[in-house]
Amino acid sequence: MTTKLFGEPVRRREDARLIIGKGRYLDDIGSNALAAAFVRSPHAHARITGIDVEAALDVEGLVAIYTYDDLTGPMAEPLPVLIPHPQLTQPRTGHALARDVVRHVGEAIVMVVATDRYVAEDAAERIVVTYEELPVVVGVDAAHEAKAAVHPDVPDNVAARHRQETGDVEPVLAASPRTLSFTQYIERSASMPMEGRGVHAKWDTDDRSLRVYTSTQASTSVRAAIAAKLDLSLDKVEVIAPDVGGGFGVKIVHPWPEELLVPMAAIALGAEVKWAEDRREHFISSAHERQQRQDITVGYDDEGRITALDVHVLHDNGAYTPYGIIVPIITATQLVGPYVIPVYRVQVDSVYTNTVIVTPYRGAGRPQACYAMERTMDRIADELGLDRAVVRERNLIQPDQFPYDHQLTFQDGRPVIYDSGDYPGLMVKLKELVGWDEAEALRSEAAARGKHLGIGMALYVEGTGPGPYEGGHVQVLGSGKVLVSTGLTSQGQGHETAFAQIVASELGVPIEDIEVTTGDTRRFGYAVGTFASRAAVMSGNAIALAARGVREKALRIAADVLEVDASDLEIDEGLVQVKGTPGASIPLRTVAVLSNPLRYAFDEAAKQATQFTTHDDSKPPVAEGDAPGLEHRDYYSPLRSTFASGAHAAIVEIDPATWEIDIVKYAVVHDCGNVVNPMIVEGQVHGGVAQGVGGALYERMVYDKDGQLQNASYMDFLMPYSSEVPDVVIDHQQTPSPLNPLGIKGAGEAGVIPGTAAIASAIEDAVGRRIAAMPISPTELYDLVRSPDSERTAASSRRAENGVLA
């Protein structure tokens, strides 16, 4: 049965247009639109003392200039704190255009609209903004010291103290046979999609309605934000996410100032206005993530079993908190990973710095969490002289312990209860896949070649598919075409294909007949958005439910026509047929025609459906409680998140002359429950691993003490080319989720999560020195190994006693 496509590596339907250059990305829309450009702050913290636009007024092609003073009504108010939280006691947001004070380099101050982007930049360049510089706070330690404040009324720079505890940690620590404490750091990186952000807005002056295209991960929410901020009725605003050139978190909504300003200008000017972010703008004004300082104390016994865990995190949230404390909460709650932690206390202090805002980047606080937990496991193993895999195995949640309640509250306000998993199974597969037990032989062989070899592993559990809901709509047309829509958006995840596979399987129609639309508020108005590895879980299940609704109706109508019981019918290849009785069938498209009694026969198909063909005079053309059309809309709203899991291992070789780090093997075992399309899932893993490697060895946002981003270009922000990404070997495990109809878990972010932890572990294993700051580059590794202060691992000392290198 060719329509049973769930679980098959179906080739992607979206590729047909993308490989011939016919994709439609934001900047491909509106070739005649006016262009916006921004004057952005060159200072990390400064009071604006004047804005002189005089010199720009002569620029031929200039259309309009906007500053804060031009904002009115809700637009003049601070941007929303999108996700309030009781522990976010000092939320602060900026304005769409800066008012009085700028708090990071890149903050927008003036919007210029001109005939094209070149001219807009010419005008922007001529606008003179004068500043009085203020003291600058960069980095979590400086924020914590609080010699200066990012916001004058938040003198300690603390936006939120997020705290969770599952018991009284101190007495347990005091009673533990052993404890250890350490501090480690992780630096900033960023989503850095290949396409920057962008917004195109068109105001219909006659209809008084607004159409906005935006390169977003959440079009319904952008729509709501625009309506609220520009005082428009929701029904007069439509927002469409066209093809989006990657998101990875940064295109989430809060909303971005430009998503409000560009529509505002379009309305004011009665013209099409477009802003396509350039790369430099993206570096200095679009969100980053990851910087944390982690102070960890763990209690454990002589076998390496954890008794208690106490973690204090300083989390850099940048200059503002529009997205609340989602990232801190995720770090706090996902830190426990696949392990039994009898007593756990965590406090994340989310602090302000004079840097770009921090919102989720693929993984969203989990890479940091995994780094904290997994490096703790490594330390315990090292202290006890145990195999790092063994210590992990002794702490794993066992398969018979599900559902496993961690007694924590997740980012969606729901309990952290793991629904299903087989973590020992992951471990068995990982050790086999990477050759864990043969590592010592590899180490000797590499040493003979003059290289330091090391191996490391990291496990994670990832809460995916959080609510509150997504919806799906499925409609069969008289032509046989099946229209599917959902409100959430796509940024390359292959939703058009995966969702079509689900409908093909549920409804029994050929995939060629299915057309999927995502992220278009004209088609589906209710949605949350694409983030937190939720699209397949949320919209996938909603669409499955919608397809089941259509199926039920189709069978009911067909049963009537074929004069059989609906339970005797099946749908295959678009044909509703009596099971086991060839010939007794009716095409689904005919059922669709019959489902909508018509008055007018405007084509042959419609002729069949005119009301005059109805045979039974005793019933109304549309039965009571029924509706015309073969369509169904449904929603999926989960009780709580479903928890995917995985394990990664890396083998690195280090040249002790140059301290260059080469990943010679990278192994992934991955469990995201039932898989809609294994080809797509594997692609997500590959891409995630590349970002994990980037985050571990190459990428960091380098701010100097004045808050200037030192590497705001692809030249100096080192996203990996193919030459930097190792080959990845993958093995799969499937423990279906009991929480949703399809049994699936999210897969989008997983690949990136354990990279930093696993690679840090492998490097530490190779050089025998504690790695407590990531990412790490050769120059830093060189500093580390020759520093008299760097701490040797116990394992390296033991190896040295045995006469083995490093």
Next chain:
Amino acid sequence: MKPAPFRYADPGTLDEALAVLSAEGEGAKVLAGGQSLLPLLSMRLAAPTTLVDINRVPGLDSVEVTGNGVTVGALVRHTALLADDAAARVQPLLARATANVAHPAIRNRGTTVGSIAHADPSGEMTSVLALTDGAVTVATPSGPRTVEWRDLFVGPLETSLHGPAVVTSAFFPALPDRSGTAFAEVARRKGDYAVCGAGVVVTLDEDRRIARVRASYVSVGLTPEVHDLTEAVAGKPVDSADWAAAGALARTLVDPDTDIHASADYRRLLVGVLTERTLAEAAAEAAAKVTGE
């Protein structure tokens, strides 16, 4: 990121080019491959009043190879030089260094002479010009003149050339007899500007003893320099030369900077390591030549 306005001319002869440069004055800039210039324009870090595009000027796109050396015309793309076997035979450093220049799509457009005129101490070809004791030929309104590499590089992205001038070619002298070369880099990503690069020339005497050792580095110091490392290994038989000593000497001679990709100390370490490695490779090549004589 769009260039500020400028004026544009694409002269058909060198004389026209010089005439336009003269007429347009100080703000005019020559455009050849543009692979370094265009990003500066788009970031508005440079805003010349006029670009004088020399791509239509005939006669600048050839590589001339003689026994004395290789003359590379101003419009020779990196790709062409990389593929020029005759040039590689006379001066092997050219291809060896060019292979490290960025990625193929950049090499297809960027020119060897342009990267020299750009005077970036992170550029491979500035260092090779120095190491080979090369020179450039510069067309000026008062006629062509030759500028030795020592007189050309004044500072990072700064040459001694002022006023209307077009660098029409670069001359790389041939590799001396009984000599071998090697070139190696450490870069963060393949194709990036080097964290540190090293080019070396080792010359032997008839008895396979070390006669002369010279090295030049990439991304070390403000301008290209050539360091004579002969004293560390002078007179030693090639097979037993202590290349580590030469590396150690090199480390004392350089004065690298710290940037976000590498500390000065790390660069100094790499100078030592790359010197040792490239010298061994270059010496083996030289030794093979002497043996073959």
Next chain:
Amino acid sequence: MSVDTDRTITVTVNGVPREATVPVRRLLSDALRHDLGLTGTHVGCEHGVCGACTVLVDGDPVRSCLMLAVQVDGHAVTTVEGLARDDHRGGQVLHPVQEAFRECHALQCGFCTPGFLTTIAAGLEKRDPAAELTDEEVDDMVGGNLCRCTGYANIKKAVHHAAAAMKDDAR
């Protein structure tokens, strides 16, 4: 000698002579996208590092963000829209590398894809299709372009796949 602020240029784009009047500062990438409507060429960084804007000028891959539109006057440019061939029946035959990208799942968001396709197509066209494709050749063809989605594994696989198809075709 004219020194201009605008120029009218004639370029053969994907085999078709096109004329456009552009300010001399217009980048080739912008001219292709906005003046000629060929939006398949994407702009990812505008400083020559990402490779998304790579097009073929006289058959060779170059960054269209690192050339001025006026510089291609009289030259031939091939963009991703020009890789497929006319099948003389009103349709198009995809280039083997386009087929291979789909077959091998070598793209996700698709934004970097045109730059990879043009670069790889040129690389494959220039080599002897009968010769065995080495990993080193593949690394050279894909090594100068950034992709944030795929992790490159499937892109490399697609190059091999396309080369195999071209080898079969050459027989």
